[in-house]
Amino acid sequence: MDTANRENKENLYASSLVSPTALRPVAFHVFTRKYDLNINRDSLQELAAYVSKKCGSQWRSQCEPLLDEIAKTWKRLHDSEPIVTKPLLSSLLANLAVPHEARTASFSRAPTLDSTNSLLRSSSTQVRDALHENDYFRVIDSFQLPKRIYDSNRKTFISSKSSPSLLAPASSSVEMLHRRFHVVFNRILRNENFQNPSFSGSFSQTNSHQITPIRNLLGRSGGEFLLFGILSVAPDGKLWLEDLDSQVQLDISIATFGFGHFCAGCFVLVNGQFLDSGVFLVSEVGHPPIERREASLKALSQVDSFGSNLDANQLNLLRHAEQAYKSPFVFLSEVHLDDTRCLQALEKIFQKYEYAELLPACVILCGSFTSTAFHNSGSSLDYKEGFNKLALTFAKFPRISKDCRVIFVPGPNDPWTTYGLSLMPKRAIPLHFVNRIQRICKHAIFTSNPCRISFFSQEIVIYREDITGRFQRHGLKGSNASSQNAQSDSLPLEEQQLYQNRKLVKTILDQSHLSPFHPRTRPVLWDFDYSLSTFPLPNCLAIVDSQIPAFNIHYGGCLALNPGPLILGLHYNWQEFHPVTKQVTAFHERL
Incomplete structure (x- = not known):
């Protein structure tokens, strides 16, 4: 047999x-x-x-x-x-x-297409028409984003076998920081400046950097080392650097800080000398090097964070199709519905698009939707009345109400804030307050903060947070802080602002996280921390900070933008983002 x-x-x-x-x-x-x-x-x-x-x-x-x-x-x-x-x-x-x-x-998410090759030979418009709407435009709530954990052995993301919980066990706090560590550390090791030469001899590279684990400092006082870890501040105010299995106290009295913001919770590269006292005397502190989206996806075998499981051929199909899409994304921030000036500005903006040849792909309204914090106002009726007024405004523009997606992202003053403490990610505005909006706007979407938009082959992240002020309050200062400030102060006002904006964008993208603070400084929901990740880099990151003027900056292949507050003095402001060309148009008009 x-x-x-x-x-x-x-x-x-x-x-x-x-x-x-x-x-x-x-x-x-x-x-x-x-x-x-x-x-x-x-x-x-x-x-x-x-x-x-x-x-x-x-x-x-x-x-x-x-x-x-x-x-x-x-x-x-x-x-x-x-x-x-x-x-x-x-x-x-x-x-x-x-x-x-x-x-x-x-x-x-759609019936099988007959032939990818034949579609690619078609025009972009024909390809787009062959796709279902959900194939190229999806809004992903942070609480609906598939949870993927980082496998440090395989150096890729795998699906989590357990569902995330709002009441996560204490072990989730450790897993959260371990995930952040592995993501950034393996990204560093893929950088050519941190790769060991493949052979020794006169032709080998001698300028590659080697990271030393903190535990290996023991018994090696007097030597100079390059360390990697997370910054933390002890209860006594002393600064420490921690990696997966050890920690060392830092002395930054003579340290030179690189470009960007540095605070407890940031993962940094530290260069310096290990002293006999067990303290590490820091000479230089810098953020990890950036990694472009294409390189990250290649290293991760084209992992899809949205759970749609598209392969490289399908992504090429979507890239081909998106070339025919001309409609912009419209961004507005700090839309206070209890302020008549905001409602007047919205009417003027909607009137512009109601009669335009092309409707926007979507209108993204970012909070806060009230000028007074919800937990301080004492009345939910006033909050709901603001959305009722907005519904009446939408009713005046039937084309926008019927055919345009309107996305609402909550801000600091909106519900789900408890005694001024707001955990990230933040849930969407409760539907109880917006039922009239839903009846009038056929494509109204109420989502979390942050949220993501999957648009053809692109990933767009929207994050509403006054983060610049938080960095300034909790930032560490090195020996070169005064010279950096003097250099910035010597610039014209617009260049000073651009300098600060570049620091903000670089910090967030280098850290691969929207909230690179210590959990004690900026609390997060441990089991949902993965939804705050910016790894791989998104194609577009909207950092909606109402405390600073509007900007748009390209960094590492990612476009970062901020529409600024809707009302600024006697003017109203908004931005258009054109995803195909990666261009931003800023509008600043008088009320």
């Missing part, structure tokens, strides 16, 4: 062009690295036979999208089964509608 079975297997793979051994690396990359699935030997043999049947002699160039389709279907049907077993796989393959020649995987 065993001999007969062996002969049958040999006959099967003799006729097959794909052996399990040859297929294993590709299957591991797709199933394990990308979708966190494990394949046993029997399943691998089944896949090899199936790939041979579908791809023939072209299997090396065609098998990856086919395996991607299979893995994606498995996740959809058997998400609770991390091990791909042969019986379930055989049933899946028998029912999988894949043509004879392998094609790219279909969109998970």
Whole structure:
């Protein structure tokens, strides 16, 4: 019997062009690295036979999208089964509608498209029309964002097996900081300046940096080292640097700080000397180097933080389609509905777009929607009345109300703030207050702060926080602080503001986190901290800070913008963001 079975297997793979051994690396990359699935030997043999049947002699160039389709279907049907077993796989393959020649995987949110190649040969408008609306525009609430944990061994993100909780255990606080550490640390190690030379000798690079773990400082006093860790301030006011398993006290009396904001909670690179007293005398402090979005996605095997499981071919299809999209995103901030000037400004802005040839893709209204903090006003009726007035304003513009998406992002004064303490991320405005808006605006979306927009192939992050003032209150100052301030003060007013804005943008993006403060300084919901991550870099980051003027800055391939407050003196302000060209148009008009 065993001999007969062996002969049958040999006959099967003799006729097959794909052996399990040859297929294993590709299957591991797709199933394990990308979708966190494990394949046993029997399943691998089944896949090899199936790939041979579908791809023939072209299997090396065609098998990856086919395996991607299979893995994606498995996740959809058997998400609770991390091990791909042969019986379930055989049933899946028998029912999988894949043509004879392998094609790219279909969109998970829409019916399968006939041919990616034929679509790419079509015009951008034809491609866009072939896609469903949800394929290219989605608003993702922070509390609905799929939770992915960082696997430091695989150096990629994998789906979490547990759902996040508002009342997370204490261990989640540690896991939160570990996740931040691994994300930034592995990003640093991928930087060419921190990679060891591949061979020694006269041709090797001598200027590469090597990070020393803090625990390795023991017994090595007098030497100079480069350290990496998180800054923290002890109850006695002393500054410490911590990594995963050790800590060291810092002396920054002679330290030179690099460009950016530095405060407790930031992950930094520290250069200096370890003293006999056990204190690390710091000479230089800097933020980690930036990593562009394309490099991060490549390192993470194109991981999709939105859970839509799009592969590289599908992303190319979306990039092609978005070229035909001309409608802008409209950003407004600090829309106080209890201020008649704000309502007047909104009417003038809506009138401009009501009769325009192209409606905006969306109008993004960022809070606070009241000038007085909700928890101090003592009445929810006044808060609701503000939205009722806004609903009457929308009713005057039927084209916007019917066809335009209107997105509401809460601010510091809006509900879900307890005694002035606001945890991040912040939930959407309760629907009880906005039922009249929902009746009039057919596409009104009330989402969290922060939130994300998936637009074709792009990721847009919206974060409403007066963060500049928080950095200034909690920032650390080095020996070169006075010279930096003097240099900034010598500039014209506009250049001074640009200097400060660049510091803000660089700090947030270098830290790969929207709130790079210590949890004691800026409390966050531990289990939802992943929703504050800016890794990989988004295509656009809206840092909505009402305390500073409007700006737009390009850094590391990311466009950062701030629309500024809606009302500023006798003028009203807003911004248009054009996602295809990555350009921002700022408007400043008199009331």
